[in-house]
Amino acid sequence: MVDADQTFVIVGGGLAGAKAAETLRAEGFTGRVILICDERDHPYERPPLSKGYLLGKEERDSVFVHEPAWYARNDVELHLGQTVDAIDRGARTVRFGDDGTLVHYDKLLLATGAEPRRLDIPGTDLAGVHHLRRLAHAERLKGVLTSLGRDNGHLVIAGAGWIGLEVAAAAREYGAEVTVVEHGPTPLHTVLGPELGNVFAELHREHGVRFRFGVRLTEIVGQDGMVLAARTDDGEEHPAHDVLAAIGAAPRIGLAEAAGLEIADLAQGGGVVVDEQLRTSDPDIYATGDIASLHHPLFGTRLRVEHWANALNGGPAAARAMLGREVTYDRLPYFFSDQYDLGMEYSGWAPAGSYDEVVIRGDAGKRTFIAFWLKEGRVLAGMNVNVWDVTERIQDLIRSRSVVDQDALADPGVPLESLVP
Missing domain, CATH: 3.50.50.60 (FAD/NAD(P)-binding domain)
Structure with missing residues (x-):
């Protein structure tokens, strides 16, 4: 039975929004949960769009976060093909749909994602010009x-x-x-x-x-x-x-910007500024996924992470924070890719210019190795290529912030866990 005394609204029907709705119910929230998605498809995951589904190795139905009946069964009011065009922070309402429906919120989560950047050149209106972001x-x-x-x-x-x-x-x-x-x-x-x-x-x-x-x-x-x-x-x-x-992709922050929420500098990736609880400059509004700009304590800077794992984990974290739970969202950035016979996973954050050494463990020529990006002897990031079940140990090394023996780091015979203090 839904208790209508409280209403939580989620704007954005991607993985982050869908997992937030799931978490609200799993954590015992009995109020209204309204999920508004501007696509007509049910919430889905994006990695298959450039991997298994694109290759014809996965069925279309495999991309969806939940089966369609899940939303009604869990009393999640799902509005597909509906765009939110305004937030009234004073009245705590959002306006959406062609008829301008107004709905009140007690807590609001923005998970509006990103959109592909466009080529600004002649000829982009031709039929054979494509982008890849949506199903x-x-x-x-x-x-x-x-x-x-x-x-x-x-x-x-x-x-x-x-x-x-x-x-x-x-x-x-x-x-x-x-x-x-x-x-x-x-x-x-x-x-x-x-x-x-x-x-x-x-x-x-x-x-x-x-x-x-x-x-x-x-x-x-x-x-x-x-x-x-x-x-x-x-x-x-x-x-x-x-x-x-x-x-590349640009965060869809127009709605947040129009509502007067704090926006991060472009030099730090833009996005909606959030604290460790994924709360925006308005205490009743949260943001997660591609649009959230979070100060990461490990790297000492503000990060906006567009990858799958951030949506998968950020949606539930935001939902728990909306419920008043103690939340500190400081997960390491993580992503993966599959290309031909190469599979890889990357953990951490080491953009060009932020590191002073790259250490290779294994044989890069045979594309079976782990690469580590170091700064002053400390591991900032690691990428395992066709080497599996090492992500947790790589992330432990990054989080330890300890100076590592580079010869031992490069030696496949030395267990990675032995390098973590």
């Missing part, structure tokens, strides 16, 4: 890759980040020709630096992907609404039947 995008792209593979077609990808590389791998598995255009000197340069970026460049080259580093797309050329080629700022023209823009 509908993945469905469309899956059909495109199937056709390109069948017809020996060409895909040009703008951006050699995680999405760009995962789609490149999928496209090659379908048999499409792939050219990746990246303005940096290596793939994943801002995340992994040049040392490990080259590992991924070689992996993809071995599978037939062509890279153009140090250049940007300047124009997508088409005829009769269809893509014919992509031009770069070095004067070259690359054959293309389709183009994927994979140049």
Whole structure:
């Protein structure tokens, strides 16, 4: 039985929002739970969109967080295909839907996610220009890759980040020709630096992907609404039947900004400023997932993390905080990727320029190794490539903040747990 005396509203029907609703019920909350999603699909997880589902190895239904009947069974009022266009903090209401429905909240959680950045060049209105963020995008792209593979077609990808590389791998598995255009000197340069970026460049080259580093797309050329080629700022023209823009994502903070909530500096990733309880500058409003900007005590800076694990863990943490539980959200950033026969997991935070040493444990040439990024002898981040069941130990090393023996760190014969004080 729902107790209507209290109403918790969640804006955003992704993994974070769905897991927050689940946690509210699991923790015994008996008030109204309203989950508002601007997509018409039930809440789903995003990693399969560029991995298993895109490759045709996972069924469509496998991406959903809960089966459709779960929401009614757990008294979660789910509004699909509805956009929240205003928050009235004084009245504690949100307005949503075409008819401007107003609903009161006692606590409000913003989990509005991110949206793909757009190419600001001529030709982006052509039919063969794609983004990958939503299930509908993945469905469309899956059909495109199937056709390109069948017809020996060409895909040009703008951006050699995680999405760009995962789609490149999928496209090659379908048999499409792939050219990746990246303005940096290596793939994943801002995340992994040049040392490990080259590992991924070689992996993809071995599978037939062509890279153009140090250049940007300047124009997508088409005829009769269809893509014919992509031009770069070095004067070259690359054959293309389709183009994927994979140049990153921007947090969807417009609603929070319009409501007057504190927003982080762009230099720190932007996003909605939250404390360790994921509470915004308004004590009745919380934020989680891609939009949340949290000061991480371990790294001494504000971070905004866009990865799956942050949504998976942040949604429940925010729900518990909304219920008045003691919450300190300080999880280490974590993400994973699968490309061809390479699987990897990354823990920590070590952007280019923040570290002074990279230590390799294992054989990077054979792509079976662990990489550690160090600063003054302390591990900031670790990435295990085709080495499994070591994430917890890597995270223990990072959290210990202890100076490690680099020779022992590089030696696969020395147990990682022995390096943690």
